[in-house]
Amino acid sequence: MAKVSKKKGNKNVKKVVMSVEERPPVNEEEEEEAGMAGAEGDIGSSGEDEGEDERKRQKLLQAISALGGKRKKALGERSEAAVDMSEFSVNPEDGPGKVQLSDLMGTLEKTPAVPAKTRKLLENLQRNKKTVDSPLSKQETERIQRGMAFQKAASEVSRWDSVITQNQRAEQLLFPLNQEPAGPRPIERLVAGWKAQTPLEQEVFALLSANKQPFTDPILTPAEEASVKAMSLEEAKIRRAELQKARALQSYYEAKARREKKIKSKKYHKVQNKVKRKGLLKHIEQMIKTDPAAAMQELNKMELARMQERMSLKHQNSSKWAKSKAIMAKYDEEARKAMQQQLEMNRELTQKLVTSLNEEEEEEEEGAAGEADVLPDFVNDAVDGPPNPWMKGKLTEEPTKEQANDAAPEAASVSAAAAEEEEEEWAADKTEEEALLREFDCRRKRHQAQESDTAGSIFQEEMTEAAAEDSGASDCDEEARSEFRSISRGGEEGFKATEAVNCADRTDESAQLEERLIRIRTVEDLECLPHEPSAQPRDPPTTKAQPSEEKRVGKSKKKKGIELKEVLTKNTNIIKVPLAPIGTDSEDPEAKVDQKGLIKEAFAGDDVISDFLKDKRRQEDEGKPKVIDLTLPGWGEWGGLGLKPPKRKRRKVRSAPPPPRKDQRLPTVIISEKKNASISLHQVHSLPFPFENHAQFESCFRSPLGRTWNTERTVKKVTKPRVVTQMGAIIDPMAEEELLRNKDAVARETSSVNSKKKRQPLPITMFFSRKKAHLHRGL
């Protein structure tokens, strides 16, 4: 619309230019004006009729307009009066030609009121020949104005961007937006409409007002208000930010201290203490150089502590606690360790401080050697003597790779290395005694590994026997069984694992997992379990073969956490010392035997595996191509009993073999590839809109929502409605305050994100709402 009119305007201007070309001296501005007024009639006629007078007038006008710079619209139109009269001293009729600016300025110079500055300006103006650009047409200006206004409005509106996107992403929206916080309201608001009536009240109020204490809405006294005003908003914000930061830091340190305090690990605290002590020593050394007196005092303090320790023998094994621990030490690894630590503490406290660090270590070593005397006898017994099942707890801490090591010295070194690995995070060095203990453990573990291996082999033998017993099973079943066996040898929990782990790993873990597999199997297999510990003739060849294999494994699998199964199920057997196990050891397996026997009895004659295999075979057969006989006997031939159809008519059709079954290589699984029509009715066939891939879509169904599966709190959280409105409350449109609130929230969020750095993965609902927001913006 405006475009069109603009074009029109341009045309007008052109027309005018053409018509005025006869009169070259006419000002451009004049043309413009004429164009505005409607170029068709007015100017043409006036130009022809009036002669020189008009021209002179034009000149004058030109001069004046050059003076003012601004165009005066009225001048062009009210023509008659202006011809005769002139406000200025210059009469256009007097001058023969063009009126110069200097003519006008001549009078100027005589008047003293005009400052030199203005004069200079005018002179410059005179020299300057440039004409002012013609103003744009009305349509054009309006268009520009509109454009500007629109830009302004658009930018103003865009400040809501963040609020809108945030609301689109929000998991829950609460309406009305500006809800009054629940709970008691400030007294000032409640009292607002209340007036002092009784004399006592009036007295109180008089007092308050006399002291300029506020009693209604402004809670601040004038002085306070003044102080508030004194602090500008920016200052206050900066101050607040500082305070917040300080508070955050403080709480952070507090939390850290609390966390550290909570750490139960004695070792950790020991290491910490050691570091602290070392720091102290260094400090003292420094102090000796700088401030000997203070250093002396510090040393004295330490000496005092040492003396006290020596006198009290607080950390010797004479205390009540130590005694109780000594009793427990037989059964409890932890207790034993605690005792050792205490003794170490004692040693550290009682040694002299003046010695250098090297000496300290030496002493420690000596102490370790001497420690054996301090420890109760049974503790040592437990270490050297027959295996105590209760003492095996320590085993689990060791990485499995240590099993591989054959020679004792090697084991020691490796274990030391492992220990270093463990302790790296604490930056502490190992003591000798721990190394020793570890060595023992190591040795014990090796024995176990050997035993379990032999047990594994025995188990396999039994398995084959069991399979042989199963006469009903066909050849195919036998095959499957052998596959089963291979899996049991592989000894991983599931099929995925078997696939993933290479054979080296299998041999490594066979010892841990075979028992588990048996539990899954039939009663016959269960039978084998109780016999296992008793049937322990050691096979030298297997034990020898083991290390070479396991060394390979050691590289691939470096470190492992605590293996619960290993601790609980392994039975200890030692090759070298054929001693009768301690009472508890023998009792436990018997109990197991009973349990297993019971189970066996209960499920006697229930051969699940063979059933399964039969089932699978049947399904496989069903899928196989069948030979269809299409001959039609008696068709064009003689019919009757005992007649064979001729060869050319013997048509047999064999359909193409189906693709190999998916469960071909999975002996324990039946995968049915048939489509079930009744189910497909309820299935989603194409990916719904907001989702991009199947994984995303399926992730929506990963976890149930109901309270059958979730705790009350989770259910509440999960089933939170997206929009919550208050009953009977008017929801007002969004107001400016929301913008401010949002700004604060965003600032908080960004700061928290920065501090966290690592972002949590978004919950799925979040993801989609974000996506939606994005879509909405993109549209």
Add this chain to the structure above:
Amino acid sequence: MKVKVLSRNPDDYVRETKYDIQRVPRNYDPSLHPFELSREYTRALNATKLERVFAKPFLSSLDGHRDGVNCLAKHTRSLSTLLSGSCDGVVKVWNLTKRECVRTLQAHEGFVRGMVVRYCGSSFFTIGDDKTIKQWNMEAPGYGEEEEPLNTILGKTVFTGLDHHQKKGVFATCGQQVDIWDEQRSTPIRSFSWGVDSFSSVRFNPVETELLGSCASDRSIVLYDMRESTPLKKVIMTMRTNTLCWNPMEAYFFTCANEDYNLYTYDMRYLEKPCKVHMDHVSAVLDVDYSPTGLEFVSASFDKTVRIFPKDAGHSREVYHTKRMQHVICIKWSADNKYILSGSDEMNIRLWKANAAEKLGVLAPREREAVNYSQKLKEKFQHYPQIKRIARHRHLPKNIYHQRNELRVMKEARRRKETNVRKHSKPGSVPVVSEKEKHVVSVVD
């Protein structure tokens, strides 16, 4: 010495009163609760079915007008008050809780074209075909007193639309031009005109309160800023826009109801094409109003239906109709987001639920939880064909149904023809024009 004994906190298992629910210890072991997906699917299916069973959106009809209801106005401070103006110049004030008319006044001669309640709720303005703007007191006059307007402004031309500023004593009217009025003055403080059109409606932006939008008869939508002397921008569409409504929560979005059966949601910063085209009506859309949460809007159409659209969905989530409801002229969404009010040609105002299956009134906490759970289940399984089928099923009157099918066929035919043309012409000479771009003729600035 510390002796460890078994001790239980009685708070964990003793009820405070006998009316409390018994505590039920639960075992959440997943092996004890198998088939969670299928069980939840069944629950979702049942919830969806129940939702359809309980979907009874029509609450009541307010009758009393002697002519078609031409405009509605919500009270800004009271949920239970509704104002309606009819084609014979009568304005009625309704009490929605009692569902009865509390006041009737003859406001104008001829149509009551527009009506709006002042932001404070103390008075309301009406405009009519008699070229007057009248301000009325919200409170009824005492016994024996006559109904008289507080103020009357005589205009030069007929006013067709009216809206009030959100916070100031300023209102806007439209007719041959858009005027901004101060309540204290009898002449407009500002007039906008841009070419010679007549405007059909004007609306203030409730968030950015100085902005306005208006619909003109030359098929254009014009935006204004009250503080500027000129309009901001104008977009011309293929057909005339009847009304527009700003989103009360999202400052720059507005939705307009068009004669071409569609609604268009625009971002006011980018008028080149709408953000969303909402199509489902089978006749001209006459009125539109946003829900106060800004997430949905409701539209009234000449096809005798009311439809509810999610703000960013192309199709409606709900359609309301009754046998007796004729062309729906005006529609409002109540300020508590619970109800919808529609005024139609056959002199009735109808009260609908915004969520058809929602239970009204206070819900017990357990009830509320159950509702939330089933809602989430429905959302979770919404893409499953059986659930989708049930959830989406709506009954339509026969003529609307056939019209819809007809429209579909027409659309398909048009599409087919276009593709054929494209196939048989030089590649690139027949560009693909998206649905959004199709309906915008030009943007004028």
